[in-house]
Amino acid sequence: MTHSALTPTTAEEMRDVLAYAAAEELPVEILGQGSKRALGRPVQAAHVLDLSRLSGVEVYEPAELVLTAKAGTPMAEIEALVAGAGQELSFEPMDFGPLLGEAAGKGTLGGLIGANLAGPRRIKAGAARDHILGLDAVSGRGEIFRSGGRVVKNVTGYDLPRALTGAYGTLAVSTLITLKVNPRAETSASLALNGLSDAAAVAAMCAAMGSSAEVSAAAHLPEGICQRLGVAGEDRPGPVTLLRLEGFGPSVEYRFANLARRLAEFGPAERIGDAASKALWQAVRDVIPFAGSRNPVWRVSVPPASGAELMQRLRSMMPVEGFYDWSGGLLWLQMLDGEVHDVPLRAAIADHGGGHATLIRASAATRAAVPVFQPQPAPLAALSRRLKAQFDPKGILNPGRMVADA
Structure with a gap:
């Protein structure tokens, strides 16, 4: 052979x-x-x-x-x-x-x-x-x-x-x-909340997931991340929290209005229409903000309630940027100095409720x-x-x- x-x-x-x-x-x-x-x-x-x-x-x-x-x-x-x-x-x-x-x-x-x-x-x-x-x-x-x-x-x-x-x-x-x-789904729309801190965003996402709105996706993009999704008209420079609703048109409209009222304490809700919403979620899905770089990328699964604290600690320890999916239960991290930081990363995860870290992108060596x-x-x-x-x-x-x- x-x-x-x-x-x-x-x-x-x-x-x-x-x-x-x-x-x-x-x-x-x-x-x-x-x-x-x-x-x-x-x-x-x-x-x-x-x-x-x-x-x-x-x-x-x-x-x-x-x-x-x-x-x-x-x-x-x-x-x-x-x-x-x-x-x-x-x-x-x-x-x-x-x-x-x-x-x-x-x-x-x-x-x-x-x-x-x-x-x-x-x-x-x-x-x-x-x-x-x-x-x-x-x-x-x-x-x-x-x-x-x-x-x-x-x-x-x-x-x-x-x-x-x-x-x-x-x-x-x-x-x-x-x-x-x-x-x-016949149509979809995303509810956007602008300017939230990581902790407030996780609280908003968890509140949305616990509502009757049937949210099908929940992500938070800290400052600068949304600009790199590459979606026309959605180059928001500040933090943005996204909640997706899908289904028949009237149902989406009704649930959007109810969810906006439910989340009023987190700020005014902005509606993103079907085409832009689909493009945004595809870019979030494929981690487009971190594409085109060679820096190490980690996929970290944690309890949603501990994600914001973990991210805060990591930012104090190493040059890292990241964003949240799965209502805060999934963190995508990019190490900006080219180092993997595997030992301190996994130690920090263990200290914040536990979880799993998978190294997604790094050199073969x-x-x-x-x-x-x-x-x-x-x-x-x-x-x-x-x-x-x-x-x-x-x-x-x-x-x-x-x-x-x-």
């Missing part, structure tokens, strides 16, 4: 390739279009398993709200198809391309599942794993698995979609994925030296090792992607 790319076109070909790789103990790096290749630790493998030819939508039944596609299918193709039928993927998967220096629109369905992607609507709709109806995959043993059907003895009892989603291709290689889709993903507690790490031993005992799938020597 040479070091050229392996390009299976069917699940059976994938099975044969991985069975051979396991027998020969040949590690492989799994790629779709490579849009997230710089996400995670550098893979320690000379061979590439290229899924680009394992592509195509097999079944799309808009009336049944179901879509089945092969893992190498571009997300741009899937999203265009469902949009044409007035539908969407409710979890609003982000596109990592611009943030990682790649072109937009290169991500694939398999990559989405591997990284468990979700955008601003996650606070209402959940993540990718919550929308998987079925999944076929090939393990590092060279065995085909089908969720919801017959599985081999080694993995009986596992919820395959949940085990594989977010595993970054280290347990098995997805081949066919079935997702639920939903009707797209840095990602090889620094724990990219939040180190797991010992019991959870032991469970991860057992899963790896069951699915990929020879360690041939994306070795080192998540943890060194695994």
Whole structure:
């Protein structure tokens, strides 16, 4: 076997390739279009398993709200198809391309599942794993698995979609994925509150999420961030807090008025119309303010109530800028001095209610030296090792992607 790319076109070909790789103990790096290749630790493998030819939508039944596609299918193709039928993927998967220096629109369905992607609507709709109806995959043993059907003895009892989603291709290689889709909202609007401090913004977002307004996204952009979203007419220099409402036109108008009254103590509410609102949320989703730079970027998940205090502490410790999504539960941070600051960052997170920090953008050398993903507690790490031993005992799938020597 040479070091050229392996390009299976069917699940059976994938099975044969991985069975051979396991027998020969040949590690492989799994790629779709490579849009997230710089996400995670550098893979320690000379061979590439290229899924680009394992592509195509097999079944799309808009009336049944179901879509089945092969893992190498571009997300741009899937999203265009469902949009044409007035539908969407409710979890609003982000596109990592611009943030990682790649072109937009290169991500694939398999990559989405591997990284468990979700955008601003996650606070209402959940993540990718919550929308998987079925999944076929090939393990590092060279065995085909089908969720919801017959599985081999080694993995009986596992919820395959949940085990594989977010595993970054280290347990098995997805081949066919079935997702639920939903009707797209008729219209949307965003309520903007200007000039709030981080703490006041988090309080406003939490109040909005606790209201009857059915807010589908809540973000706070500190001073200077909104200007870099690149949305015409929305280059606000000061802090802005955004709350998205979606649905039928009259419903959106009614809920907007009620929410504006509910949040009156935080200042006057400004309405952002459908087109500008969609553009703003896409830019927030794809972390556009930090695209085009090489500075390290972190994705930090924390309890919303502790996010503002954490950000204040980090600003006192290091040159950092950031903004909030998921009603304050998700912080995107950019280190302005080019250093990753992993140790003080994770220590500060532990001191402020706990959470998870993932290094999203850094050089390959840095990602090889620094724990990219939040180190797991010992019991959870032991469970991860057992899963790896069951699915990929020879360690041939994306070795080192998540943890060194695994």
